[in-house]
Amino acid sequence: MSEFVAALPMYDWPEMRSEVDARWARLRDAFRQRGIDAPETIARANGDLPPVPGGIRDGDGMVIAPDPATLPPDELDLHKLWLHPALLFGQTCWGPMELGLAEHVQVVAQPSYDAYEGGQGELYSSALVMPADGGPSVASPDDGAPLIPLDLLRGKRFTFNDTGSMSGFLGLKRDLEAMGESLDLFASRSLSGGHRSSIVAIAEGKADVAAIDCESWALAQRFEPAARHVKVVGWTGRRKGLPLITARTTPEKTVAALREAVAGLR
Known part of the structure; x- marks a missing residue:
């Protein structure tokens, strides 16, 4: 052994x-x-x-x-x-x-994250997901720059997998700070314990927004029924995966x- x-x-x-x-x-x-x-x-x-x-x-x-x-x-x-x-x-x-x-x-x-939308080589980004409203999801920017819809996020309930997670918490925090904002723009923050749990929480109306790394988002679209009830409204900037x-x-x-x-x- x-x-x-x-x-x-x-x-x-x-x-x-x-x-x-x-x-x-x-x-x-x-x-x-x-x-x-x-x-x-x-x-x-x-x-x-x-x-x-x-x-x-x-x-x-x-x-x-x-x-x-x-x-x-x-x-x-x-x-x-x-x-x-x-x-x-x-x-x-x-x-x-x-x-x-x-x-x-x-x-x-x-x-490599080349196989996933939001990924490029060793870099990945997170999809910002919110409840589906019948409109289309937002595509990942070709240049990997952050695409943060402040008007949609402000006053919403943010859920995340862990405060030490780059994809679910720190990346979005840093992108917001670069824009002169902070996580304080959210009405509340809650710990979900995992990306999949964050998606389920949004689909069930327990939260409004989460940042889901691009590979987890691809898996959710394959395996998690709740993913059909959320959509992508933005993307964090690309960072090392x-x-x-x-x-x-x-x-x-x-x-x-x-x-x-x-x-x-x-």
């Missing part, structure tokens, strides 16, 4: 499990061809993570996260996953990276092989 951990949690919707597993199988085989003992399957719960007696420590020996064995086994704590010393390959967001995670991991690669990472302690030679393997699959 491999001593490493791998996970691809950011777009691992229930309907996407087989596609995510197939993606990991391609990556796993490419890693193994380069001598890396990649795990057979990806981790999807805290119970899949190897124990770290005494807790997860940083380079100075300070405990920065509890032993995964002490966490609810059927849930997945993303921050503990990202900090795990056995993490060979995973996905995160530039929001957590800017908020301190970057000190504890290494970036392996940036995925979700980085693929490995633990800070992963040897330099292994990191180089990971990068070579990912580049070979593009």
